[in-house]
Amino acid sequence: MAADTVSIATLQDWIIRFGAAVAEKREWLTELDSAIGDADHGANMARGMSAVTEKLAASAPAAADDLLKTVGMTLVSSVGGASGPLYGTFFLRMGMTTGAVQDLDATGLAAALRAGLEGIVARGKPEAGDKTMFDAMSPAVDALDAAIAGGADLAEATQAAAVAAATGRDATLPLVARKGRASYLGERSAGHLDPGAASTTLLFETLAAAIAAS
Template identity: 45%
Template structure:
């Protein structure tokens, strides 16, 4: 499904799309949070891009680890530690591997999600990025069990994440700054869930090329 060159391409594509959508993500965050999510994410993935373009990396794990470290060191707010932990956890799952298959990616997403939930003390249904990532993981696991082709499995995961984002619009925030709004947070999509969906969609699209 992906070697180190493909993983490099995926990160470059994520950096591009986050830069493109940074104002949109920031507008989502301005409605219920600090109003800096998109700008912080663009800064973080911009730093990851610079790190990858200026270095030499031998395996997919090396690339993912570099991204995780860049996000943790360069991104303010909650996004840096959460996304950084996600990428670091994913890198550990495929340490030493030259190729990432669907089973590997599923395990990577599971470890990434575990890291996010542990670090953010969050569970599904609290209007966070978990509401996009966990349905995506469930879809991947089901597809893997059914022997689904990687491209179709990734598409199912993206669809599940998109539905998860829509779900966040219907619920009250109970985590982070958005929780201060109480019922007024209902009607707004969670920016972290949206950025998670955007990243998963970009992974799927880049891996299918």
């Protein structure tokens, strides 16, 4: 039975699970990126999350903001391309929003994830339909908010977010990219999943898994 709050241990479990999922799906993410990008998304994310895992193993942060800011700063410093700054900003903004707490309730988690999304929007200026990670993340955050507003518990709400992320990811398949490297391909970018939306889906699926296991 999942807890009704998210502890720092659960947040750390989420990060570790996300790193493991990225490592497992590294070749798939690279394959997606080779079709419409620089063929480095899987390698970059795997390297960054490996650095994050090592950092957390060496020194476990004592509060949510410290944990999330550590993740963000490590990704910014260790991941090349657009992924590092975007994912780094996401986690940094989450940490700025949580504050130095040990546990987050559903509203607190939702606020932190919303702040992370807003950080990505501020940095990359993505919009719906641009064929970016925004197309998975925005529906996921919206679904989480809606589920919580409807009385869902954390496990149900994060599962709804994961499903929405996957739906958003799959919806990038026919889109023509309007942002980033993929936009250089024009119409040829259609027919391929966006790799950023794919890794974002892993982010929300592992969040749901960590909370379900807590």
